Structures are given as C-alpha cells and as structure tokens.
Amino acid sequence: MDKQNLEYITFGGGCFWCVDSVLDLLQGVESTTSGYAGGHKENPTYEEVCTGNTGHAEVVQMAYDPRIISYEQLMEVFYFLHDPTQLNRQGNDIGTQYRSVIYYTTEAEKQKAEEALKVSEATGKYSGKYVTEITKLDKFYPAEQYHQGYYEANPTQPFCSAVVGPKVAKFKKHYGDLGMLRPELD
Template sequence: MDNNNLEQVTFGGGCFWCVESCFNMLKGVHSAISGYSGGHKDNPTYEEVCTGETGHAEVVQITFDPKIISYEQLMEVFFFLHDPTQLNRQGNDIGTQYRSVIYYKDEAEKAKAEEALKKSEASGKWPGTYVTEITQFDKFWPAEQYHQGYYNENPTQPYCSAVVGPKIQKFKKHFGELGMLNEA
C-alpha cells in the first residue's frame, strides 16, 4: 500500500466493535480505529461518552488507499453494516453515542456522502426514513486501547458472540462474494 496516497474517513454506525472489525477486513484499508467524534469534550473516556453528556458518537476512523478501495465502496459497506433508519440506536444499543453519522472534511466529501446516502435510500435495503447525520469533521479521539480490535481479542464475550459475530459473518458472506475482503 502506498502510504503517501492514503485518505481518511470517519463514520459512526452503532457499536464501534462491529464497525471496526468489518472495515479492517477490507482490501485497501490500512487501518480502522475505534474512537469518538462529534462531541464537546477533549479526550473523552468511554464511560463519559456512554452517559450521552459529551455529545460524542462511537466512530471508526478508516485510513484507506483510494487506488484499491473507493470512498463510494466504503460508503456501501457503511450502509450495509447498520440500520440508518434507527435514531440514536442500533438494535439494543441505545443512546446518542450510537447514532448514524458520516463526518466529512470538505465540500467534495460532503457531496459524496450525500450521494451515497441517496443511493442507499433508493436501494430499499432499509425501508423507512434515513436519520444518518452528515456533519463537518472536527476532531477524532481514539478510544481506549482495550477497544481496539476488541472482537478479535474477545470473540466469546457475550455481546461479541450474540451481536458482533453474526454481523461479521453476514458481512463476510456479502463482501467476500464481491471480492472486497483480504485473504484470511
């Protein structure tokens, strides 16, 4: 991978353990880091974010090589991994920290995000009104180290076996068929 041409994008689509695990499997993704964005407190902790009082969302910051995987393909994965019609929640995970959000860095990226959202809505995959926010990127705070690669380190933890594992299997089946996954 050519590190000089890497780009970054930051998404929030529910629990970052699910999102990070899947994005790290994609060809062209250099890294997917769990963290927090969109709030008003510097260096928030997981416990603070979980209160809903800091305004942060659980997010994943993805560093990728656009020569291998496009922004549009990343958006396709993003909208596959979570239900963008659920306001401030994903399944049983409830709170503003689980909101559906795309952070953009400039007007060109904002336009791409808006186009991807329209394309996903038109697909009919998620019936209902999309509530995904498209918001100006400000800061990204990496989550605590124990959150990084959490599923890989804790696959038998109850939440991981019940929620993350099945989501990863569905993801692997779909995107493996499209040839977008790294060889395991």
C-alpha cells in the same frame, strides 16, 4: 500500501466494536481506529461517552487506499453494516452515542457523502426515513487501547459472540462473494 496515497474517513453506525471488526477485512483498508467524535467534551473516556452527555458518537476512523477501494464502496459497506433509519440506536444499543453519522473534512467529501446517502435510499433496502447525519469533523479522539480490535481480541465475550460475530459472518459472506475481502480471508 503506499501510505502517501491514503485517504481517511470517519463514520459511526452503532457500537464501534461492530463497525471496526469488519472494516479491517476489506482490501484497501490500511488501518482502523475506534474513537469518539462530534461532541463537546475534550478527550472523553468510554465511560463518559456511554452516559450520552458528551455529545460524542462512537465512530471508526479508517485509512484506506482509494486506488484499491473507493469512497463509494466504503459508503456501501457503511450502509450494509447498520440500519440508517434507527434514530440514536442500533439494536439494543440506545443513545446518541450510537447514532448514524458520516464525518467529512472537505466539501468534496460532504458532496460524496450526500450522494452516497441518496444512492442507498434509492435501493429501498430500508423502509423508513434515513436519519444519518452528515457533519463536519472537528476533532477525532481515539478510544482507549482496549477498544482497538476489540472483537478480534475478545470473540467469546458475550456481546461479541451474540452480536458482533454474526455480523462479521454475514459481512464475510456478502463481501467475500463480491471479492472485496483481503485475499487471505477468501
């Protein structure tokens, strides 16, 4: 990939292990970084974010090539990966750190995020009201190194085998059928 053409997007849809584990499977995604955003604590740790007192969400920031995968396709993936009608939770993960959120850096990104939300709502996939926040990104803090690529390094860890693994399998089936996975995964 030509790194000069890369764009970045940051969003949260529950546990960052779940989100990160599938994004790297997509054609056009150069890299992903699990981290924290949206809070008031400088350089937060995982333990601090888990308390819910920092205001940060667990997020994934990715670099992608828009010539290969579009912002709109990434938003479709975002809404596939989690339930945007669950306020401050995803499944058994409860707290503001697990909120549904899209961070933008420009007004054009904000408009695209708002449009993607409308498009997803119009599908009727989720029956409840969407609670996804669309918020300006002030600061992104990368998570500790052991969180990066966590599922790939720990597939038999209990949470990974019970929650992340089935999500990855469902994702591979759906997006493999659409031809969006890296060729070596098809």
